Amino acid sequence: MNASAWQMLLEGAWTTVWISGVSIALGVTAGLILALIRIARIPVVDQILVLYISLARATPLVTLALFIFLSAPTFGLNLDRNVAGILALTLNTTAFNAEIWRSAFRNFSREQREAAMAAGMTPWVTFRRIMLPQMMITSLPGLINEMSFLIKGSPAIAVIGIVDLTRVTNRISAVTYEPLPPILVACALYMAAIGCLVWLQRLAEHRANRLAT
């Protein structure tokens, strides 16, 4: 592998990281909002969300990305490829994140909530000051897990022409006919990205434990 191959790999890694990063940020927030809406159990809206969550969890990422990209002209949309890719990843991860948030919410201790109510907190203050910080800590392992799944599933968006890390290995081996070296480098780069996530998780947990004691 020459210098330009390394440069292509790093550019591909950057594409993977920024597209996954945007999707993770959108997906974690949207997942929380969806979980809250589902907990409020608004008729019709609730059923629609249940349908969305089961659809998104059952659809392979490649299919979802292709469907969004290919159906865009039919709806008269001029969708940018990066936007279509982020949309596919976000739609997918939001569904999983919503379930993680919802389970953290449902398992939240009733005693604390009653204590907050007794202290005169409004439901919003209770949620923001008492529940959310603890829900974040309990959801963190699940959320980080889902983030690493998203990064590892991100090569799916290459199908609509986004040149992510895995696609770059393909481009390099198409010329050299030696796929192994670029794939090994790509593996190391993926491991580095996911290692960063796990490290951040540990950092956050340390901090939370310090605050809790």
Added chain:
Amino acid sequence: MMRFPTRKPNAFHLPSLAAKAMAGTLVALSLSTLSLTAFAADLPEIESRGYLSVATEDNYAPFNFIEDGNAKGFNTDMLEELRNYADFEVRQDILPWTGLLAAVSTGQYDMALTGASVSDERLRVFNYTAPYASAQHFAIKRVGDDSIESVADLSGKTLGVQAGSVLLSRLPELEKMLKEQGGEMGEVVQYESYPEAFADLANGRLDFVIDSAVPVNTLVASKPDVFAKGPAVSGAGYVSWPIPKSSPELLAYMTKFLEHMKETGRLAELQEKWFGESFPDLPDEPLESVEQFHELAGLSD
């Protein structure tokens, strides 16, 4: 005001949900395929909006590939010529082969500027410009594998081929050739793209890989100590640019462009440069029907 219910919500009814989800997706898919042809732009629309949008590939040497981060290959040079020739802008997007033709047929792009082989299935959706390369199919084997000398030797051997490709759809021709000689097809392994198939051939997981004339020549020239060209496994075939059937004026325009390239001798120059030969025997007219293709390629119905 937000409610915080503590009671357990009803469990999901997964089977019925999955069925609904599937039905919904199917309806959406069929709707999108029904209305697809309305969106590919023909020449008048291209001229009025000022640009033609084409899709090209990134890992099909020597037609389209990436070297040192830049697009290279026969079609990259042809695109350059087209940009000089056309009085509208030509916008290019690079896509993997898997979704490329679907993206053109649904109108995401006006045409595919790729090394696309002509097939019956594709001719029902696309017209093709006059062929610019031969696509007779050949077996590729490992160097020093003496067990493969002729078509008859391919009987029962494991082969690799690209999924969704013309090479795959013309496998029955090889099966027929093998049957006539008392042999049979071995296991067929489908790959998303060729680099993986070549890697598996090199490491012995496959006995041979089927690819068309031009890429076979390129591969064998670049890795002469690993791969060797085997016997031909199909009748004549053509490589050209697919244009949706709904854009006949664009087809006429591209036909004129190719004629211009032939007259100036530039086409032969580029063919020599990228394919190693100029294929002087190829037909000059665009391919518009299955019957026409069969007659030209000498295929029996």
